Amino acid sequence: MSWLLANIGHLSLLLGLVIIAIALTAPFEALRWWTADIDLTLPKLPARRADPRPANECYVVYLTGIGGSGESLARREQGFIDRVKERVPEAVMVTDVFPFSVTNNPLTGERTLAWLWSFLHRARLNAKSLLFEFWIGARNVCQVAVCSDPRYGPIYNLGIAREVYQALLDHGFDPRDKTPVYLIGYSGGAQVALGAACYLTRLRSPVTVITVGGVFSSIPGITLANHLHCLVGSKDRTVHLGPIMFPGRWPILRASHWNRAQRDGKVTIHPMGPMIHSGKGDYFTRSCHLPDGTTYADHTADVVASILRGAPSPATASRHLQAHAGEENRDTDR
């Protein structure tokens, strides 16, 4: 312990250098992909399906937050997907796009530092320590920054849009049917969802973006999307980083995509009650309850389901605005 205290300065310097190195190298995954001799031709259209499509069919693509490693969704997030599916059975849920890699390559996939990310991923699951969680988060935050950067964003977003499109096709999507597409982005995944929307809105299908505690910049995807729904918990402080860090979100820049979309009525903010950003009490928590007894997880699923069905959101009901957290401690989610 005394050694640690004596070397705290050196350790801080080392930590700072590693973070700078991660930030400096962040754009290169997207840039390497772009400069390689890539085939940008989109996959062939699928053959027409003989059976009629179910009424109200829609495609929902879920893009995870910065804690994701791309291996699989956290249980709480998978639970959210299942709940939405229960409420809207005709929705086709797509969860196999890792939003922090232009080639949909998970951190533990084919990459030079896969061994390191695998170790950190396993360690954080076993030890449940922030120490391991931090590095995966830092790496993914840098990819969110790549996505929001006007220099690298167009390329990054193109790669993600292509992967989302491929995943949609793999799940039976036929662009000729104009089936609605919903992109749900949690936390930093919201930025990537809006980035992908920049290109996916060129589909014939209406593309709607739903952000859950979303941290995002003012990018063209906001005005190009059919609509933007923002689910915001009153105790979620992280969500306020977007309006601070990204100048386009400042009210003074009236011509920004965010401000224009707001004026055009294309943005709906859904107050979610006293939900926090991540951890117990977040949007996917089953052990916390609103005053009417609805769990946070169910309420989030209800709001998303109502958006998918095009119905007025239950989140706008005033009963939830002053809600406070229930204290049952049954949650076994990460």
Place this chain on the structure above:
Amino acid sequence: MPSDLIHLLFESLTLQEASFIQVQTEQGYRLAWMLFLAGATSRALGEAGILMINRASKTQYLRSLLGSAAALTFSALVWAGCVWLALTFLFLHQSDYLDVQGLILVSYTPLVFSFITIVPHLGLLWNGLLKIWMLLITIAGLNSQFELTVLQAIVCASLGWLLFYLLTALFGSRAEQVRVRLLGRQDWLRPKEAAVALLEREMKG
């Protein structure tokens, strides 16, 4: 020699008067040019991402490195000229152009950190901060080297900037054409437009 270089770097970054005095000597002037070249190289490294977006070959990258350094040198010399004009005609200061040039060279030292502009998102903010830092060094230099008050130094730098801005507005597009030719970028890709056109064709076709 390297220690002198680091010394000058530190002094100029911290707006110390010693750096403006040192640059008046022959050795100091040489060191200031070396720092300027280091800044130009660092800036070119910061632009590596943009070059990769444009799928630059190694030859194009080398051309861009040289072209970028040449463009930066030219703009520094013009900027020095603008400040010298403001100093001579507004404040009737009998100064030598080379003295102002030395000061402007010193003011470009923050550019040694411009490789950091490659960092996504924050890099753009960093670029803005570097420009402010450079302007502060110019004002500090005018204040100490030419015995202007801080307010006069701000006015002089602002007038120089206005002149520079007017010149850019008048000849900027022609200069940009030359710069593009130097960088060999005239036939380069516009990734966003290319991607959009491709997707439109594929998705709506």
